[in-house]
Amino acid sequence: MNKLFALVMLFFGYGLLTASEGNKHVDISVKTEKDIVAPGDSIWVAVIISPKKGYHTYWRNPGDSGLPTVIDWNLPEGIKIVEHKWEIPEKNIDGEITDFIYSEPHVQLYKLAVADNFPISDLKIEFRVEWLVCKTACFPGDKDMILKLKVSDKKPKLNKKFAAYFDNIPQRLEEWGIGATKYSDKIEIRLTKPPGYSEKIRKIEFYPYTELVYDNSAKQNFTDEDGAIVIEIPLNKNFKDNFFNIQGIIVADEYLDAFKKYKAIEINTIFKTF
Amino acid sequence: MKKFIFAALIFGLISVFQSFASDKVEIDKKAPDFTLTDVNGKTHKLSDYKGKIVVLEWINFDCPFVKKHYDSKNMQKIQDEYAKKGIIWLAICSSAPEKQGNFTKDEIKKRIKETGSKMSAYLIDEDGKVGKLYEAKVTPHMYIINKDGVLVYMGAIDSIKSTDKEDISKAENYVKGALDALLNGKMPATKVTQPYGCSVKYK
Numbered sequence: 001m002n003k004l005f006a007l008v009m010l011f012f013g014y015g016l017l018t019a020s021e022g023n024k025h026v027d028i029s030v031k032t033e034k035d036i037v038a039p040g041d042s043i044w045v046a047v048i049i050s051p052k053k054g055y056h057t058y059w060r061n062p063g064d065s066g067l068p069t070v071i072d073w074n075l076p077e078g079i080k081i082v083e084h085k086w087e088i089p090e091k092n093i094d095g096e097i098t099d100f101i102y103s104e105p106h107v108q109l110y111k112l113a114v115a116d117n118f119p120i121s122d123l124k125i126e127f128r129v130e131w132l133v134c135k136t137a138c139f140p141g142d143k144d145m146i147l148k149l150k151v152s153d154k155k156p157k158l159n160k161k162f163a164a165y166f167d168n169i170p171q172r173l174e175e176w177g178i179g180a181t182k183y184s185d186k187i188e189i190r191l192t193k194p195p196g197y198s199e200k201i202r203k204i205e206f207y208p209y210t211e212l213v214y215d216n217s218a219k220q221n222f223t224d225e226d227g228a229i230v231i232e233i234p235l236n237k238n239f240k241d242n243f244f245n246i247q248g249i250i251v252a253d254e255y256l257d258a259f260k261k262y263k264a265i266e267i268n269t270i271f272k273t274f
Numbered sequence: 275m276k277k278f279i280f281a282a283l284i285f286g287l288i289s290v291f292q293s294f295a296s297d298k299v300e301i302d303k304k305a306p307d308f309t310l311t312d313v314n315g316k317t318h319k320l321s322d323y324k325g326k327i328v329v330l331e332w333i334n335f336d337c338p339f340v341k342k343h344y345d346s347k348n349m350q351k352i353q354d355e356y357a358k359k360g361i362i363w364l365a366i367c368s369s370a371p372e373k374q375g376n377f378t379k380d381e382i383k384k385r386i387k388e389t390g391s392k393m394s395a396y397l398i399d400e401d402g403k404v405g406k407l408y409e410a411k412v413t414p415h416m417y418i419i420n421k422d423g424v425l426v427y428m429g430a431i432d433s434i435k436s437t438d439k440e441d442i443s444k445a446e447n448y449v450k451g452a453l454d455a456l457l458n459g460k461m462p463a464t465k466v467t468q469p470y471g472c473s474v475k476y477k
Contacts, residue, residue, distance in 0.1 A: 064411040065473035067435055096402075097411055097473040132338075132437070137374050138472045140338055140437040212468040238301045238428060238466045 022141025025055045025133045030147050031165075034156035037149065040116040042082065045147060046165045047071055047129065050105035057131045059089035061209055061248075063099035063216050067132040067140075071108060074126040078118040083111035087168040088251055088264045091207065098216040100207055107165045114151060123149040170249040170264035173257055177228075180246045180271035185237070187214075187246055187271065191229040199254040206233050208248040213239050245270045299408045301465050305417070305425040308404045310366065310397035313382045318364065318395055325421050326362050327456050329449065331393070332405065333365040334375030334413040335385045337472035338437040343414060344389045346439040349431075353392035356453050365393040368405030373475035375413065376400065402476040412471030418452050418462070427452040429467030 027050040037043040049069055051057050058066040073081065087107055089100040125147040132138050177192030189206060204222055208214045218234035231250070250265045299306055305328075309319045320328065331349070334340055343349040353363050367382075369375030377385065382396055399405055408417060418427035432445035452462035 065471060067437075067470065094473070095476050096406055096409070097476075099473070134472075136475075137336065138338060212466070238299075240301070240466070 020139065020141050022131065022133050022139035023143065024141075025052045025135075025139065026050065026057060026131055026141055026143075027052075028129050028143045028145060030145060031159060031162060032147075032149070033162040034158050035150060036152045036154055036156040037112075037114050038153055038156075039114055039118040039120070039151060042111050042113040043149070044162065044165075045110045045112060046107045046162065047110070047127075047145075048105060048107050049102065049129070049131070051103060051133055054103075055133050055135050056092070056101040056103040057133050059100035059102065059207075060086050061100055061207070061211055062132075063092075063101075064097045066099050066101070066134065066138070069108070069129065069131040071110075072128045072130070073110075074128075075112070076123065076125070078115035079123075079125070080113055081110055082113045083109070085109040085169045088170055088249065089207065091205065091251075093217070096217065106168070109165060109169065112149075118151055120153065121151050123147075123151060125149055167261065169262075170251075170266040171257070171262045172267075173262065173265050175258075176256065176265060178265075178267050178269050180267075180269045182271045185235055187233045187235065189231045189233065189246065189250070189267070189269075191231070191250065191265075193227050193229070194258075196258075199256075201229065201252050201254050203253040204229060204231060205251055206231055206246075206248055207251055208233075208246070210243075210247060212236060213243060299417075299425060299428070301425055301428055303425060304423050305419045306407050308407060310399055310404055312395040312397050313379050313386070316395070318397060320419070321423070323362050323419075324423055326360065327421060327453065328362045328364060328419040329356070329453070330408070330417040330419070331363065331365045332408075332410040332413045332415040332474060333367050333396070334369055334472060334475065335377070335389075336374050337413045339471035340413050342437050342439055343431060343442070344391070346442055347390070348439075348442050349414075350390050350392050352447070352450060357392055357394065359453075359457060361453060363393045364395050364397055365391070366397045366399050366404060366410075368399040368402045368410060369475040370402060370477040371400060373477075374472075375475055402474070405474050405476065410474050412469045412473060414471055415469040415474070416449050418449065418456070420456055426456065427462050427465055428469075430469045433467075435468075435470035 029048045031046045033044040049057060057069050060068045062068050089102055092099045092101045128144050130142045132140055175194035179190040181188045201224055205220050213236060215234045215236045220231055220233050222229055222231040247268045252263050256262055256265055307321045311317050367375055414431050416431050420426045431449050432447045434441040434445035448464055448467055455462045
């Protein structure tokens with residue numbers, strides 16, 4: 001019995017020793033908007049990524065350094081991802097290095113669509129989360145997860161707390177007019193305010209989805225007059241390729257919608273070139 | 275009129291001088307000159323290597339991305355292969371004192387020996403001056419300078435951003451591609467890529 005106990009302890013201890021350093025500093029969990037999804041319907045899933053205090057993970061565009069958190073789904077035939085959303089990150093400037101990070105619990109949201117003819121079933125969907133977590137040093141981490149999903153015609157019970165996960169998600173606010181002009185050394189984004197918009201914006205910036213094109217460290221100046229906000233975004237002087245649109249989010253220090261819910265607009269705009 | 279001609283001459287001279295010297299890093303322009311001391315106390319000036327192809331590799335031995343390329347021997351193989359073809363490979367560490375990657379000279383020599391590194395020199399840039407001059411953001415951040423002293427590549431070592439050694443064989447190696455092009459008398463097809471790695475640990 002003592003030998004067996006020793007063997008178990010040895011195995012357990014070995015497992016602890018080989019646990020990735022990166023895994024120690026991030027917790028992962030998953031929630032769904034409802035407990036059941038019907039065939040032909042869709043369901044929002046929140047993967048909640050929680051760095052421990054003092055640590056951070058990265059946005060889809062990590063910035064000058066780091067790696068985005070990647071989620072790899074093993075979906076069965078008949079279920080597909082139709083939307084994927086990231087929360088607004090924090091822009092972190094540390095001397096010469098500018099990154100887009102998350103130092104607090106945050107979500108990546110997925111909308112899964114279920115085919116009309118998907119059989120009624122209880123599913124266990126595997127997915128893997130891989131991340132880089134940093135404090136003064138950085139550590140890769142990963143976790144294999146299971147999403148339990150019930151496909152059924154029965155009436156679903158809604159998760160009342162789920163709506164809050166959308167609070168920090170950039171929106172396509174159609175009431176704002178968005179235009180962009182490309183110059184040799186900068187992009188100008190012009191945001192035409194909706195009628196009646198009266199918030200005084202003190203800070204507004206563009207966070208790009210695309211790496212390399214923009215100078216993350218450069219100051220973005222903006223003007224707010226004549227019913228429009230114009231933001232100047234310096235380009236990376238070493239990026240010489242042609243490109244025709246601008247994708248990313250505009251993050252402000254004030255609400256941008258009439259219901260005072262959202263402080264970020266998602267944009268994907270083709271621009272005029274000078 | 276004489277004053278105008280004189281002013282124009284001075285202006286012209288300044289412009290010509292600026293085209294041959296650069297204090298800011300920019301692709302297809304002269305690489306900024308610098309002077310650093312290596313781990314053995316020897317001084318290296320970039321301009322001393324005119325006529326040679328030079329690789330600059332920003333390094334931090336404790337960074338998981340640097341470890342990916344050193345633990346797998348990927349970096350050493352490339353260093354060795356191209357050293358035999360006359361390329362100068364300068365590793366530069368801009369980690370400030372007390373920060374990750376900043377080691378004593380004895381520790382650096384130990385790491386070089388343990389990893390079997392084939393760099394031409396390991397240069398110490400504790401105050402980060404050269405790192406900031408080159409706008410080095412991460413480790414590893416790679417720069418390639420041709421025989422005329424022009425910066426012809428800057429960015430990642432390869433195309434798959436990860437800490438996973440398994441990705442090395444699947445990735446396109448930008449540094450090898452650029453060096454092969456230069457050795458064949460051509461310009462690199464890919465000149466600028468987004469580097470990936472740990473942030474350089476400046477002061």
